[in-house]
Amino acid sequence: HLHLCLIFLFYNPFVFQKIIGIVIGKTDVKGFPDRKNIGSERYTFSFTIRDSTTHFVNATSWGSEDYIRSLSDSFRVGECVIIENPLIQTKELEREEKFSPATPSNYKLLLSENHSTVKLCSSYEVDAKLLSLIYLPVKESCDYYSxxxxxxxxxxxxxxxxxxxxxxxxxxxxxxxxxxxxxxxxxxxxxxxxxxxxxxxxxxxxxxxxxxxxxxxxxxxxxxxxxxxxxxxxxxxxxxxxxxxxxxxxxxxxxxxxxxxxxxxxxNKVMNPLDDEIDNYLKESMNLNTIVDVYTVEQLKVKALKNEGKAEPFYGILYAYISTLNIDDETTKVVRNRCSGCGYIVNEASSTCTTCNKDSSGFKSVFLSFDMLMDLTDHTGTLHSCSLTGSVAEETLGCTVDEFLAMTDEQKTALKWQYLLERSKIYLKFFISHRARGGLRVSVLSCKLADPIEASRNLSGQGNVQN
Structure with missing residues (x-):
């Protein structure tokens, strides 16, 4: 493996040195003033090679412009190369990893114009296992932000x-x-x-x-x-x-x-090119009278497991409290620009939709719309990050977007507490998604304060509760 190879070469600098790896990253050629030759420039570029699932290393080359540009143009990311006679150096972690990819090795390769060579591997020299490494991220696969x-x-x-x-x-x-x-x-x-x-x-x-x-x-x-x-x-x-x-x-x-x-x-591309949160803008409203199945949060999570692998959404009613509604949090965006043509969130600086506007001649106007998330809680658990958007959000909050934007922070907080911890009757649309929190994407179709008697009857099992 590359790491062991580098250690061996570091302590045995006079042996014939050859390293084979696949290029997983590469920088542009850059020129810097040459301190030894005033008025001239030295050129450099770097790349990262990998030869196993756990080992990859950075390589940097310095030299004349012609040499560096020719070397850089000789291979691309995704190609396998053979490096001969590199100089092995210990990394200065704090300084180098500020600007270079972090690598598991304590060493780096330095390629000199006079002694080192880099050439593409011929087809018979390339191992299929080496080629497959290009599809392996350099960080843990679950270590990312959505x-x-x-x-x-x-x-x-x-x-x-x-x-x-x-x-x-x-x-x-x-x-x-x-x-x-x-x-x-x-x-x-x-x-x-x-x-x-x-x-x-x-x-x-x-x-x-x-x-x-x-x-x-x-x-x-x-x-x-x-x-x-x-x-x-x-x-x-x-x-x-x-x-x-x-x-x-x-x-x-x-x-x-x-x-x-x-x-x-x-x-998503085959079934529906649009996010299901924008149904309020482009499609006829869902007839809430056709939604009769009542669930608890726990029952919804069980149903999600049973429906795993199914693409079709399902609908239901939930009697629950709104446990989180961050409409007065300055770090949370509650109102977004949407395209009047397709309903997607648009670039707020240019007011241009990247979905339906291929060029300026196709410009469509934008409008402000609520776009927020809330948590719903009942006696069996919590549904996190339920989507509350558009006209449904206006009906739920009892105000338009313009009225909301004109409110002070104190007024927004007061508005929030009108709904927090109050029992509500909520019509929901559920879409199975492994990547969503809890395995469900949840869109709110209607949210109003519940009639106490009706809520009590359903929660006690006298309504049309699904098991």
């Missing part, structure tokens, strides 16, 4: 470096520019989505990540982005992710979590 978690946490994640698992909604065209010091730059915006968020921007600034992004199939690719920077974009008034020099992106990772998300986007 896009909904990022949006919900808002400013508390500003500047943090985290992992993200998401599907690719769209990949923008690369845009090129020249900086004030006459260096050429590029930028590409990728729209991500998952079951918790319909559109989230990830920005690529380097040509290597842009090249990788161009290979992604919209609504057909899942990525695990390890160590992206999350920041609050004041211009957009929303959270965004940025690919940095530490980032390693795994395309279509072979993990249980990624496979679940991939199945979701395939089913």
């Amino acid at each position: 896009l909904g978690d990022i949006v919900a946490n808002g400013h508390s994640l500003d500047g943090k470096i985290i992992n993200v698992l998401a599907a690719v909604r769209s990949v923008g065209e690369p845009k090129y520019f020249t900086t004030s010091d006459r260096r050429r730059g590029q930028r590409c915006e990728v729209k991500l989505y998952d079951e918790t968020e319909s559109s989230f921007a990830m920005i690529c600034w380097d040509s290597e990540s842009i090249l990788l992004a161009q290979s992604w199939v919209p609504q057909g690719t899942v990525i695990f982005a390890a160590d992206v920077r999350i920041s609050f974009d004041k211009f957009r008034n929303s959270m965004t992710a940025t690919v940095i020099s530490k980032t390693i992106i795994t395309t279509n990772p072979d993990t249980p979590e990624a496979n679940i998300l991939l199945n979701f986007i395939r089913e």
Whole structure:
């Protein structure tokens, strides 16, 4: 394995040194002033190679512009290379891992123009097990934030470096520019989505990540982005992710979590291209009189287990308390812009929908809409993160979006306490989802204070309670 190989080479520097691995990450070529030769520049780029499930290492090469650019152009992410005669160095953890991918090894490779070589593996030299490593994330497969978690946490994640698992909604065209010091730059915006968020921007600034992004199939690719920077974009008034020099992106990772998300986007694309939370805007209202089955929270969770693997939603009535409703929390976004054409949440800075607006000629207006989550609790348990949106939210809160936005924080808190811990009759739509908390995505269709006698009758088993 690579780690043991590096230790052996470190203490035996005169033996013939050869390392074979698959390239899992790569940076752009950069030039720096050469301190030894005033007026000239030295060039460098780095890449990360892997040869097992547990071992990968960073390699950096320095040299003349022609050598470095030629070397960088000779291989891409996903290809296997042979490195000969590298210099083995001990990492300076604090300084280097601030800008380079974190690796399990205490060592790094330094490639010199005069002594080291890097070449592509021929087909007979490549082990199939080596090729499969490109689908293995460099972080634990469960160690990531959902896009909904990022949006919900808002400013508390500003500047943090985290992992993200998401599907690719769209990949923008690369845009090129020249900086004030006459260096050429590029930028590409990728729209991500998952079951918790319909559109989230990830920005690529380097040509290597842009090249990788161009290979992604919209609504057909899942990525695990390890160590992206999350920041609050004041211009957009929303959270965004940025690919940095530490980032390693795994395309279509072979993990249980990624496979679940991939199945979701395939089913979602075939069954219904729109989130079921936007039914209020595009479809006829659900006839609540057709919903008669009453559940407890515990019964709902049991039904979710029984319905595992089924794509069709089911409906029911719940007599419960609203136990969480954060409408007065400044870090939680309660009102969002939505597209009047398709109902998706849109870019708040440009008021443009990335779903139905392929260009400016297709512009559709936007409108403000409630978009919040609440917890529902009865004597058997709690349903977390139930979606309360649109006109249903207005009816539940008894105010329009404009009236809500005009309220003071004290008025919002007073409004919240009108509903917290009060028994309500809630009509719900349930969609089985392995990635949602508790295995269920829950949308509120109606929520009103319950008649005490009616609630008591149903809770005592005299109503149409489902077992």
